[in-house]
Amino acid sequence: MTTSTSDPGRNAELIRKRAAELGFDACRFASAAEPWPASARLAQFVEQGRHGEMAWMAETEDRRTHPTAMWSGARSAIMLGVNYGPDHDPLEILAQRDRGAISVYAQGDDYHELIKGRLKQLAGWIVSRFGGELKVFVDTAPLMEKPLAERSGLGWQGKHTNLVSREFGSWLFLGSILTELDLPADPPSGGSCGQCRACLDICPTGAFPAPYQLDARRCISYLTIELKDPIPREFRPLLGNRIYGCDDCLAVCPWNKFAAASREQRLHARDTLRSPALRDLAALDDPAFRALFSKSPVKRIGRDRFLRNVLYAIGNSADADLAPVAEIHLQDPSPLVRGAAVWALSRLLAPAAFTQLRAQTSEADPDVVAEWSG
Ligand code: B12
Numbered sequence: 001m002t003t004s005t006s007d008p009g010r011n012a013e014l015i016r017k018r019a020a021e022l023g024f025d026a027c028r029f030a031s032a033a034e035p036w037p038a039s040a041r042l043a044q045f046v047e048q049g050r051h052g053e054m055a056w057m058a059e060t061e062d063r064r065t066h067p068t069a070m071w072s073g074a075r076s077a078i079m080l081g082v083n084y085g086p087d088h089d090p091l092e093i094l095a096q097r098d099r100g101a102i103s104v105y106a107q108g109d110d111y112h113e114l115i116k117g118r119l120k121q122l123a124g125w126i127v128s129r130f131g132g133e134l135k136v137f138v139d140t141a142p143l144m145e146k147p148l149a150e151r152s153g154l155g156w157q158g159k160h161t162n163l164v165s166r167e168f169g170s171w172l173f174l175g176s177i178l179t180e181l182d183l184p185a186d187p188p189s190g191g192s193c194g195q196c197r198a199c200l201d202i203c204p205t206g207a208f209p210a211p212y213q214l215d216a217r218r219c220i221s222y223l224t225i226e227l228k229d230p231i232p233r234e235f236r237p238l239l240g241n242r243i244y245g246c247d248d249c250l251a252v253c254p255w256n257k258f259a260a261a262s263r264e265q266r267l268h269a270r271d272t273l274r275s276p277a278l279r280d281l282a283a284l285d286d287p288a289f290r291a292l293f294s295k296s297p298v299k300r301i302g303r304d305r306f307l308r309n310v311l312y313a314i315g316n317s318a319d320a321d322l323a324p325v326a327e328i329h330l331q332d333p334s335p336l337v338r339g340a341a342v343w344a345l346s347r348l349l350a351p352a353a354f355t356q357l358r359a360q361t362s363e364a365d366p367d368v369v370a371e372w373s374g
């Protein structure tokens, strides 16, 4: 049952203050009940197959279309932001071809754990103070967080489709609380992309069919993190040394000029993950992978998918000294890894040497024959 409060405006201010005390960098309010255009846009995205193999997007589409479709009791949304601004230029590492580029969001601890903990603390405080049922979300639930954040005035969805904040640029994680309480909605943020198209132009894989629309199947974030299979050949050269996610469209956004480095120590880049050598990463077995990526979001994709990405980056390194590193992986237990090793060697070895290796090896490994034949 909805708990009525005498002064919703005052309650909102108290919630905002408590959110700041808990370490949230932004907190704003929106109606969770009004209809919006995002439902139709999600339907179009799924219909066009732009979610690729993220089957969960289609499976949960009905609930995902609107907050009330997931929970009919939702009246207001409390939208929280955590600044994860980097202390360095994330594009610089792209020129260091013998190093792996891990996207900014994954160079520190897993933000899901950090934000979920804070959301639960805030939620407990709200219930004890004002009552009302509520639910907390960060990333993984069937809730469209960006349009909800835009509605709350936290920012606007930029042409790269992510939320842009006047204060934090493109570096803001989102978390949400849906509640039965009626809280006064905040005004829109103001600010827009205007004539800018920097994010559209820099995308290495041409993942934007139009401004404000993304085809996830072409996005390096999807290809390196979500896709379990070998990455389609057409994209492999375009990955460069990006081995987990991609920041290009975020990093070029001019609104980042107002951003500051994150104040949360746990989100800062670990020294080991700023510019790890591809040679060292390729040597990781499962226990070493788990140890290096303890508490990191990278752990989620597992050692084999990660090694696949590392070997594609080795193939793109133009560093023939790395060929023996790739060759060791022709014996890897994982066919995914063996296939990526073949591709890397096809790029690093002289044609005659590759042909000779193929004659010796390809028939002995039926799982990756397609990779040998190119
Ligand atoms: C699925 C998903 C992905 C997929 C698909 C991304 C996408 N853009 O849809 C992949 C794996 C590719 C991905 C990548 C990334 N992700 Co992601 N991802 C999500 C997730 C789980 C759902 C997003 C979704 O609903 N997509 C479906 C599409 C249809 O919705 P949409 O993007 O809002 O699309 C809108 C526009 O297309 C717009 N639109 C369409 N046509 C038009 C026309 C006009 C005129 C206008 C104005 C708008 C418009 O309307 C749609 C609905 O609002 C959210 C968390 C969540 N639960 O919301 C995180 C989330 C969006 N991801 C996040 C992050 C950080 C990333 C990466 C930066 C990670 C990285 N460094 O590699 C990249 C960024 C890539 C990019 N440019 O989007 C953050 C973004 C934070 C922010 N400030 O916006 C989120 C919110 C997670 C979080 N809780 O912080 N992600």
Ligand code: SF4
Residues within 6 Å of the ligand: 160, 202, 203, 204, 205, 206, 207, 208, 214, 218, 219, 220, 221, 245, 246, 247, 248, 249, 250
């Ligand atoms: S994250 Fe990278 S690949 Fe994906 S849309 Fe942005 S620039 Fe393109």
Ligand code: SF4
Residues within 6 Å of the ligand: 158, 159, 160, 161, 164, 192, 193, 194, 196, 197, 198, 199, 200, 249, 252, 253, 254, 255
């Ligand atoms: S780079 Fe330019 S077009 Fe892209 S989101 Fe930022 S302001 Fe908008």
